[in-house]
Amino acid sequence: MEKRYELYCLADPTFYDSPVAGPDDPDFDLAHRTVPGGWARTRQPGTVAYRPVASAPPGEGWKIHVSARVDEAPQVLAKVGEYCLERELAFHFARTRSILHLNNAEHAAPGSSGTFLVVHPADEAELETALAELGDLLEGHRGPAVPGGLRCGGGPLYVRYDLDGEGGRAVLTRHDAAGPPKPPEHVFAPPSHVTPPAFLLPFTAARDHSASADLPYRLVKVLRRTNGCVVHLASDARTGEPVLLKEAHPHAGLDGTGADAVARLSHERQVLERLAGLGVAPELRAYFTLDDRHYLAMDLIPGEPLSEVFAGRHPLGGAGEVDLEGYVEWATEICAVVEDAVMKVHMNGLVLGDLDMSAFMVRPDGGVTLVGLDAARPVLEAAGTGLAGSGFGAPAGSVGFDVDRFALACLRFALFLPLTEMFLLDRGKAAELAEAIRRSFPLKEGFLRPAVRIVGGGETRDVPPLDDWRQMRSSMARAILASATPERTDRLFPGDIAQFESGGLGFAHGAAGVLYALHVTGAGRYPDHEEWLLSRALNGARGGRPGFYDGAHGIAHTLANLGHHQAALELVEASGRDRTAAPGIDLYGGLAGIGLNQIYLGEPDKALGTAGVVADRLAGGPPGGTGLMYGASGPALLFLRLYEKTGDVQWLDQAETALRLDLGRCAIQADGSLRVTEGRRVLTGLDRGSVGISWVLGEFLRYRADPELSAARQRLDRAARSLFHRHPGLFTGRAGALAYLCRDRAGGWGLEDPEAGRQLAALSWHSMTYQGHLAFPGERLLRLSMDLATGTAGVLLAVGGALHGEPVGLPFLSGAIPASRPDAAARETSRAERG
Known part of the structure; x- marks a missing residue:
């Protein structure tokens, strides 16, 4: 469980929100005090950077990372900041205490901890001097270790060679990727083309004498x-x-x-x-x-975590025949064993307090052992937090043994439908999920009754309609519009936590994707919201991300779709200037998405050039990720659309090559389906998994018959027919499977496939309300989301694909790409409308 989502739950009880106070939070003095003459200051959502005006922006090179405890951070910043300003050293720092706490939090990414400030020496001589002088200046201060950094002296100073110019952990170059494996991020290992200066040797020697x-x-x-x-x-x-x-x-x-x-x-x-x-x-x-x-x-306890045993046994995740009665027998027995173990802990006056399935090791003899006991507390100190990263978190106000009783009640639900995080958004959901479980499993009548009583607390809920397209569309649109915050500059619609990294504008997690879904499903256009997107996109285009789902090309696609074609062209042109890092080749943020959008914007020559680069890079090996959004299937989609435009068979050949790369990352499962495998993970979703690959492979097979690929597609197709999906969203959940099943509706498919109707009905498992209107939770199910990738806008688009009067769906996936370029008069009108 990726518990860092809990940090974004603290600011708002309904939506994920930034755990910091806002862009002008004056927590640290240097974030808001008057800028000295000759210096430039820039603010990002998480950092503040100072740079001498006469110097170039920091680039690749050696950086000094300064760590600090949260309580010592103001003093460390005052000392280091004054030092850098006096000596004209560029530097940047975490903007607030809360961001520093977030970076060092228990469930933050392991590579994010440690760094509070980054100092950018101009050369190795300046690096040596600054290390010595800052070491004296910060003597006695303490801080967490910096992953990948070489500790220099006894203070909180670490040196790292960073390739991205910002002091972050950069991706290795293509030359490096083809050589030895990349070292772990926590290990000090400069790139192969860099030799550490001699004055660092004593520090490397000290490091090599490992404890x-x-x-x-x-x-x-x-x-x-x-x-x-x-x-x-x-x-x-x-x-x-x-x-x-x-x-x-x-x-x-x-x-x-x-x-x-x-x-x-x-x-x-x-x-x-x-x-x-x-x-x-x-x-x-x-x-x-x-x-x-x-x-x-x-x-060392023999056995497997209950979470892994459960994942291997749960019958609704497959597509074949299952033994429901055998599973019910096992699940009810394991509940009894777990409850007995927790009772023994209670008899010793302790409350476990942070229970989930990974807290229990199932031994070969069928018993369980509790592991990870750092959250246990004496009964008089135990209290619910109102957070549910584990899925079993008790509501705020719960005390004593009731904290664990709530978790054990959640376990009874989770062993059948593991969606218990939603209970902290709406406890009335308990009765509804219990009914869904009873319809799916041959459970004894009384098994869930006490769990419903404990979790539900007597609450009931009004369920919005899920059987009428016009009512569903109206209700979801009202929920989305009611959530809008046009007064904010960082986001328009609440969504996944990724919006705070990408800026809240993009197609996947920002305003562009939401406005696109509303428009193409017939839910309306909203000029004020379009203007919010236009003004922020054009003002911040230079230096931003160029990609489709996370950057300028996706925003431009929405603008062109809404008739702002000239603004779309200006945006993609501006986004391409002053770019130092070349994007990858994937669909989500890389060249595949850019090339597809170039076709849409009426720039086929640029698309051909982009596709040529993608093909050359793909010849050197597959992308790091998998599937439609992050693997080779995205490039395959670009090649297919170019084949449709040009008739050049080389693009069909390139598409086949790319698809076979993604198929090589798949394995046949016990139910006969073919699914993407990453270690112990099995991925089904539209973004990284089998559903996205199957969609593009189906498009390819329209043009080239191949028995082997056709058989693979039939196995991939089975993954979309699993009844259980943990998330409702478009990229990783049920909405993506529904969109896939209805992909050919223009040709008469639609809900004629019984599985599409079943998936549509099962959306009710995740349905929630916002101000009385239909809405859906995002990733981790802890908060509602309105974005396209994870939330209500994506569900709206998928249901529209099944029920709307005209075919709708994600761009580029269904058939040849229509040209969007308007005539000259239309372009002049668009320009005039923007003033």
Whole structure:
């Protein structure tokens, strides 16, 4: 579970919102004080940058990363900022305390921690001087380690060679990608073409004398890495017995109270000591420190986490015949075993407090052992947080044993329909999900009754209509419009947390995608909202992202679709200037999406040039991702549309080559379906999984018969027919499967496929309300979303694909791309309308 979503729940009870106060938050003095003469200051959503006006923007090179504890950050910034201003060193820093806390939070990305400031020396001589002088200046200050950084001295200074010019972890060049594997992000490893200066050698020597050499355990492999904590499979150096070894780093992995990973590990030690001998928790082996790291060793419990056992057994995720009665028998038995284990913990005066399926290890004998006990508290201290990253979080106001009772009630739901995060948005959803479970599984009548009582709390809900297209369209549109915040500059419609990285304008997670869905489904046009998009897109075009789903080309597509063709051309032209980093070749943010939109904008020559670059890059190997949005199927779609435009068979050949690259990332599953596999993950969705690949492969097979590819498509197609989808959204959930099933409706398909009707009806599992109107939760189900990729606008588009009077859907996917270029008079009208 990606718990960083919880941080975006703190600002608003209904939608994901930025965990910071806003773009003018004056938390740190340098973020808002008067800028000295000769300096330029720029603000981004998360950072503030200072640069001497006479110098060029920072580029690739050695950077000094300064870390800091949240409570010491103002003092560290004052010292480092004054130093850099005096010596004309460019620098940037996290804008607020809350952003710094967010970067160092327990469930933030492991590579995000540590860095508070980044200093940009002009050369190696300046790097050496600044390291020495800042080391003296910051003596006594502490901070979390910077992943991938080389610690220099005893203070919070780290050196890293960054390729992106912003002090972030840059992607290796294509030359590097073809060579040795990229080192992990937490390891100091400059690119192959860079030699560290001699004055760094003493620091590398100190690093090479690793504390792990003194460990009384041999490290076998890393099982899990979070921000501030590493879980190792290890063996006792004396006996050879396998153990689980947890390693905690100071000042990192902060929780909501500010406690770091070390504090939580120390607390877990106390809980294990209290539960020793009960048979419900691992036995503690040792607790010790080396340098500044803390370690806890415990028995290695044989078995698998309940979350993985459940995923392998759940019958609604497949497309074949299933043993529902056998599954019900197993699920009710495992519930009883888990409840018995939790009762033993309660009898010892503790409340577990952070239960989910991964908290229970299912042993080979059928019993369970509790793991991850750092959230356990004495009964008088336990309280619900109102957060549900685990899916079982108790509402705020719950206290004592009721916190765990709520979680155990959620478990009874989750073993059949794991959608329990929605209960904190609407507890009245419990009765509705219970009814859906009873219709799908042969459960005994009384099994869910106590769970409905505990979770539902007596609440009921009015369910919006899900059987009439006009009513559904009107209701979803009203919900979307009611959520709009035109007074804000960072977003117009609430959506996924990705909108705070991409700027709130884009096709996937911003205003462009929402306005597109409203327009093409017949839900109307909204000039004030179009003007909000126009003004912000054109004002911020230079230097922005160029891609389709995350940048300028997707915004331009919507503008052209709405008749603002000249503005669309101006936007894509401006977005291409002053660009230092070439985009990838994928559909989401890369050249495949750009090329497809160039066809739409009436620029076929540019599209041919773009496709040529994509083909050349694809010849060097597949993209890093998979599927329609991130893999080779996006380039295949570009090649197919060019074949339709030109009749040149080379593009059909290129499409086949690309599709076979994505098919090589798929494996046949137990139900006979063909699905994308990434390690232990199996991906079905429209964006990265089988559904998107099947869609493009079906388009290819219109033009070239191939028995092998046709058989593969039939297996891919089965993945779209799974009844259970964890999310309702277009990119990863049920709406994407529905859109795929109705892709050929112009030719008479539509709801003639019984599976399309079944998927449409099952959207009710996720249906919620916003101000009385139909809406849907986004990724992780913790908050509502209105965006195209994850939320209500995407569901609107998919349902429109099934029921609207005219075929609608995602751009470029159904048939040849129509030209959008208007005649000269129309262009002049568009220009005049914009003043």
